[in-house]
Amino acid sequence: LISAADYAANYGTYDEKLAKMVAADQAEVDGYYSQVFATTKVDLNGQKDPGVRTEETNLGDFTADAYLYAGREYVKEQGLDISVDVALSNGGGIRASVPAGEITMNDLYTVFPYGNTVALVTITGEQLLEVLEASTFCTPTAIGGFPQIAGAEYTVNTVVPYENGAQYPDSTYYAPANPGSRVTITSIGGKPFDPKANYTVAVNSFQAEGGDTYYVLTQGSYMQDTGIVDAEALISYVDSLGGVIDETYAEPQGRIKIVSKPVENPETTVPEETTEPEKPVEPEVEAPKTEAEVSPTKLYTVVAGDSLWKIAQKELGNGSKWKQIYETNKKQISNPNRIYVGQELVINQ
Structure with missing residues (x-):
């Protein structure tokens, strides 16, 4: 607090009467606002x-x-x-x-x-x-x-x-x-x-x-x-x-x-995830598949405006599969939010 003498020296005459009026008003306001x-x-x-x-x-x-x-x-x-x-x-x-x-x-x-x-x-x-x-x-x-x-x-x-x-x-x-x-x-x-x-x-x-x-x-x-x-x-x-x-x-x-889970369509309401029990399926005997048949791949070249979400929607039919693309290509993608035009990404179908 500044003393009355210092106040007078720097700002003019200190009005003791006015100061008491202000303090009384402040006390009244404080009392009002502190009531339950x-x-x-x-x-x-x-x-x-x-x-x-x-x-x-x-x-x-x-x-x-x-x-x-x-x-x-x-x-x-x-x-x-x-x-x-x-x-x-x-x-x-x-x-x-x-x-x-x-x-x-x-x-x-x-x-x-x-x-x-x-x-x-x-x-x-x-x-x-x-x-x-x-x-x-x-x-x-x-x-x-x-x-x-x-x-x-x-x-x-x-x-x-x-x-x-x-x-x-x-x-x-x-x-x-x-x-x-x-x-x-x-x-x-x-x-x-x-x-x-x-x-x-x-x-x-x-x-x-x-x-x-x-x-x-x-x-x-x-x-x-x-x-x-x-x-x-x-x-x-x-x-x-x-x-x-x-x-x-x-x-x-x-x-x-x-x-924090994948959704089928980000433009619709996010539903609570439900899982139905899988029905037992009779095993079928098939001829062995080649590696390409098991996991067919293609190269995709990034164009302007692309994001992993958009690429997954376009190439895999589901934007929430962007993580699949990221995991396959993470050696060349340091940040999933940062891909560049002309970059070639491997897409596992």
Whole structure:
């Protein structure tokens, strides 16, 4: 703290009366925000890794729900002719867990300490898919942009390699070369995802301004900052629940699935893998086959725009067989995300 004498020497006359008034006001504000105003019956997980930067958590669900609630209440109050469909809360913005028990407003300001505001952005389904793909490009490795979500469900298939497209302006992040190859949006508002439809998304102002992996949000057709501080959105949402966060939030609600297994078609919903027992087959006596008949091969020359996924889809009829091509050629492929035009690859049919 600076002394009154030093203050007067450097900045002018120190007003003792004004300083006491400011201190009294600050004490009143601190007292108000430190009062218990709600309770949570469950621990809310705001850990980083594993946690809000790698996977869906119950606090991630709660914060996204609060954004969605705040956005919809704002639209009603302002009489706007739009529907708020989805909310995204970047995991890096969630800075603390909330243990079960009493909650003060200061607790929720600890979760969201940056003072971002809730914003509404209207984008197309294709743009939403790009946002989710770019923001999970390294999943399951932690990333601050990891999107906790409300109003929709999506799946990330970590088996599919992320291919960099164009670099976002003034950013270290890249757009996905093939949006939808790793991420599938399974539903929005309980309805099938439509890439051509417009969706209004509630996000924080950092995301709306294109922070981290969210550049595409700056390209939306509509943006409105509600002026509602994100921590205040949490407080209002808790109030709407009657001041109690109950067992509804005991566990993540299944909005995000992280899978690491091959799928038949990356453009469709990723199903849970099921195996049927094989039926016994009577052995047949066959003439011995030549090596070429057992494993016919061909040489494939890489062309512009190729990836191992695309080559597997084209040559083997299934993009998820890219690993087969990689294993056969890994002496000459140091990184499965990096192949070059003119390279010859052996394809085992």
